Amino acid sequence: xxxxxxLLACLTLATxxxxxxxxxxxxxxxxxxxxxxxxxxxxxxxxRPDYFFRYWNHLGEGGLxxxxxxxxxxxxxxxxxxxxxxxxxxxxxxxxxxxxIHGLLGNSWYVRxxxxxxxxxxxxxxxxxxxxxxxxxxxxxxxxxxxxxTVGDELYLHxxxxxxxxxxxxxxxxxxLPAGHTGQAYWFEGSTGNFITSTFYxxxxxxWLQAFNARNLAQEYLTQVWEPLHPxxxxxxxREDENPYEGRTGxxxxxxxxLPALMADGASPSLLNTTPFSDQLLLELAKGAxxxxxxxxGPVPDILSLALSATDAIGHRFGPAxxxxxxxxxxxxxxxxxxxxxxxxxxxxxxxxxxxxxxHGGAYIPHYLRDQGIPTGHPDNETGISGExxxxxxxxxxxxxxxxxxxxxxNQNLFLDLPAMDALGLDPDGVRVEVKRFALTLDAxxxxxxxxxxxxxxxxxxxxAAMQHSWHQKRSGxxxxxxxxxxxxxxxxxxxxxxxxxxxxxxxPILFMGAGIPAGESMELVHVSDIAPTVANFLNSPLPxxxxxxxxxxxxxxx
Ligand SMILES: [Zn+2]
Numbered sequence: 001x002x003x004x005x006x007l008l009a010c011l012t013l014a015t016x017x018x019x020x021x022x023x024x025x026x027x028x029x030x031x032x033x034x035x036x037x038x039x040x041x042x043x044x045x046x047x048r049p050d051y052f053f054r055y056w057n058h059l060g061e062g063g064l065x066x067x068x069x070x071x072x073x074x075x076x077x078x079x080x081x082x083x084x085x086x087x088x089x090x091x092x093x094x095x096x097x098x099x100x101i102h103g104l105l106g107n108s109w110y111v112r113x114x115x116x117x118x119x120x121x122x123x124x125x126x127x128x129x130x131x132x133x134x135x136x137x138x139x140x141x142x143x144x145x146x147x148x149x150t151v152g153d154e155l156y157l158h159x160x161x162x163x164x165x166x167x168x169x170x171x172x173x174x175x176x177l178p179a180g181h182t183g184q185a186y187w188f189e190g191s192t193g194n195f196i197t198s199t200f201y202x203x204x205x206x207x208w209l210q211a212f213n214a215r216n217l218a219q220e221y222l223t224q225v226w227e228p229l230h231p232x233x234x235x236x237x238x239r240e241d242e243n244p245y246e247g248r249t250g251x252x253x254x255x256x257x258x259l260p261a262l263m264a265d266g267a268s269p270s271l272l273n274t275t276p277f278s279d280q281l282l283l284e285l286a287k288g289a290x291x292x293x294x295x296x297x298g299p300v301p302d303i304l305s306l307a308l309s310a311t312d313a314i315g316h317r318f319g320p321a322x323x324x325x326x327x328x329x330x331x332x333x334x335x336x337x338x339x340x341x342x343x344x345x346x347x348x349x350x351x352x353x354x355x356x357x358x359x360h361g362g363a364y365i366p367h368y369l370r371d372q373g374i375p376t377g378h379p380d381n382e383t384g385i386s387g388e389x390x391x392x393x394x395x396x397x398x399x400x401x402x403x404x405x406x407x408x409x410x411n412q413n414l415f416l417d418l419p420a421m422d423a424l425g426l427d428p429d430g431v432r433v434e435v436k437r438f439a440l441t442l443d444a445x446x447x448x449x450x451x452x453x454x455x456x457x458x459x460x461x462x463x464x465a466a467m468q469h470s471w472h473q474k475r476s477g478x479x480x481x482x483x484x485x486x487x488x489x490x491x492x493x494x495x496x497x498x499x500x501x502x503x504x505x506x507x508x509p510i511l512f513m514g515a516g517i518p519a520g521e522s523m524e525l526v527h528v529s530d531i532a533p534t535v536a537n538f539l540n541s542p543l544p545x546x547x548x549x550x551x552x553x554x555x556x557x558x559x
Contacts, residue, residue: 035539036353036515038296039151039303040286040343041093041178041531044332045086045171045312046498047358048320049075049509051329054237058230058330062337067356070349071513072556073521079360079508080527080548082466082482082501083411087120089359089528090169090177090307094150096532096547098469103147105475106499107173110410112418117410120145121176123200132196132205132213133189142200143176143185148546150180151532152303155541157182165303166289168195170278174307174359183303186285188278190270193218195285208292212285218269221277226257228327229334238326245368246324247317247495249274255323274313276331282308283339296347301539307359308332319365319496343514353515353538357528358508365496366488377444377487384488385409385481389442396438405431412467412499413477414439428478435479446484454480466501517556526552 052064059065067073081088081098087107088099095102108117118124123142130139152165167179168186175185184202186195186209194213197205205213232241232255241254249257250265262271272278286306289295295302310328318324343352366376386409393414394404401424408415414435421428432450439448447463455473459465467480485502498505510526515538529549536543537553 035301037301037347037351038290039301039353039355039535039539041303041305041535042336042354042356043090043093043174043178043305043307044356044358045089045174045307045309046315046360046362047311047509048361048504049077049507051320051325052509055326055329055333058234058326059333060337062340063333064329064336065333066337066340067354067511067513068521070519071354071511072517072519074510074524074526074552074555075521076523076525077357077508077510078503078525078527079506080466080529081469082463082506083470083499084360084501084505085411085499086171086312086359087173087177088470090174091146092359092528093355093357093531094152094178094180094303094305094535094544095146095148096151096529096536096544096549097148098529098548100469100472101148101546101548103472103475104145104177105413105470105472106411108410109475110408110413110415110477111475112407112415115407117408118145119173121173123198126200128198128200130189130196131199131202132194132209134192137189137196139198141172141176141198143179143181144200146177146181149544150178150183151536151539151541151544152178152305153180153182154536154544155301155303155539156180158541159300162298162300163302164293164295164298165305166293166295167305167307168282168285168289169307170273170282170309171307174309175305178305178307183305186289188218188273188281190273191268193269193272206292208288211292212288217281217284218272221275221281222259222263222269222272224259224277226255226259226275226277226327228255228323229330232323235323235326238323239321239368241323243368245365245371245494246319246322249317253318253322253494255327273310274317276310276314276328276335278313279308279310279332280335282306283335286339287342290346296352303535312359312362315362316497317495319368320362321364321368349514350516351514353517353535354511354513355531355535356509356511356513357531360498361503361505361507362498363486363488363496363500363502363504365494366486369486374486375484377484384483385412389439389445389481390414392442393435393439397435400434401426401431408477410477411470412480412482413471414479414481416478432478439479439481444483444487446482446487448479448481450480451476451478463501466506470501512552512556516558518558520555522555524555526550 130137165183167175169175175187179185246253
């Protein structure tokens with residue numbers, strides 16, 4: 001019901017002498033075919049679900065706590081896929097499927113035909129250019145490598161092209177993939193501090209975005225010092241701020257971070273990325289998009305996808321358990337509270353369907369874990385699969401076949417040289433099995449599977465199932481390898497990462513709020529790919545083409 005109509009209904013009830021019904025009972029009576037006006041999908045990059053509870057006593061009432069108290073929290077939400085990186089992570093929510101089907105294997109992946117890696121949003125040879133960017137910006141970007149449709153694409157077709165989907169993010173891929181093939185996407189250009197797009201989408205920035213860029217908010221936010229929001233002695237959930245594990249901003253692991261001084265030293269506006277303020281900026285942009293595009297005001301629902309990327313940059317540099325992560329989540333909590341109040345004022349939360357999730361989790365810093373006595377695969381394997389492990393496999397192939405048959409290592413996949421094997425009269429399946437067996441003799445390798453096993457066997461649980469969901473029959477490699485738990489390659493200079501099939505990378509929050517959804521929580525095993533069919537059902541819209549998700553709507557019915 002539109003706000004004006006709701007008011008009329010309330011007046012009618014009042015004049016009839018009937019006590020005005022609370023909103024909750026009105027929404028319960030809403031016909032099943034009534035859809036929300038606006039879907040707001042919030043993906044927090046590298047958000048671990050334990051952050052809600054780790055920092056619970058410090059949170060305000062209107063942000064993350066509101067989602068938990070007023071919304072429905074799926075506390076056992078996971079990614080199906082095992083290559084837990086940002087590209088496939090942002091594709092899961094609105095495609096309802098996995099890399100095995102949508103084809104987005106990682107943030108980049110090796111392509112045999114090109115003999116190089118392509119970026120997940122790289123439109124190879126398209127000639128697309130940046131719009132609103134500096135002239136030398138590489139604008140060959142769009143969702144062209146995504147093989148399936150999104151909820152927004154289907155809604156666009158379903159409504160006679162009236163529904164709009166807008167994707168916003170600091171990262172290009174975070175904006176582009178959720179926007180689907182028929183939406184619009186805008187992302188941050190770190191060298192200028194502006195939000196831009198590519199000619200895949202349009203030839204000029206919309207007026208509202210030009211006006212937003214003209215406010216120079218990025219530069220304004222960079223005039224402040226990042227200090228703890230509250231006295232840092234109270235951040236007892238986090239380790240010492242000075243420590244040997246974390247990466248550094250301006251040479252330090254510890255507060256405060258003097259952003260104006262770093263800018264004066266020659267930093268670019270991308271300095272904002274590793275501060276909470278880049279999320280504040282994105283939520284301001286979200287308001288600009290809602291107002292500028294009139295999202296949620298039309299005859300059919302619209303979708304706004306917000307990918308908030310500061311948690312990821314702060315997580316990579318300082319890790320979970322850092323004072324910086326604690327302060328960032330508390331600040332993000334405030335920004336979200338402000339944004340939810342905005343949605344209350346503009347629409348009323350019962351007219352909006354909000355979901356919040358992540359694109360992957362994140363690992364504790366391996367060296368920190370090692371010092372707590374937890375096995376990490378370190379320090380013997382600092383460089384991960386593409387370093388020491390690949391080197392050992394190359395040596396094995398040289399000894400065994402007289403030739404290095406390893407073309408590339410990409411996203412836990414080994415690509416072997418098929419023409420060379422053909423020329424040597426080698427059976428590829430036999431070579432794959434020997435490579436797998438050798439890989440399993442190496443320290444830090446947690447498991448391995450060959451292409452033939454992935455083709456002939458359907459796995460249902462654990463890392464093998466996850467790696468199978470990340471394996472595309474045409475795009476992926478010959479042997480899949482994953483590391484042991486708590487093992488990350490390439491973090492010797494401080495900080496941490498993600499990308500493994502283990503729980504800390506696959507377990508993420510999944511929450512829904514608004515649209516008549518009751519407060520509640522479930523420990524049922526659900527997946528991020530279940531969000532798409534759930535949202536599609538709220539919109540009475542067809543499922544995305546590659547959907548394998550399970551609708552969660554039965555959990556979300558008003559009681
Ligand atoms: Zn990410």
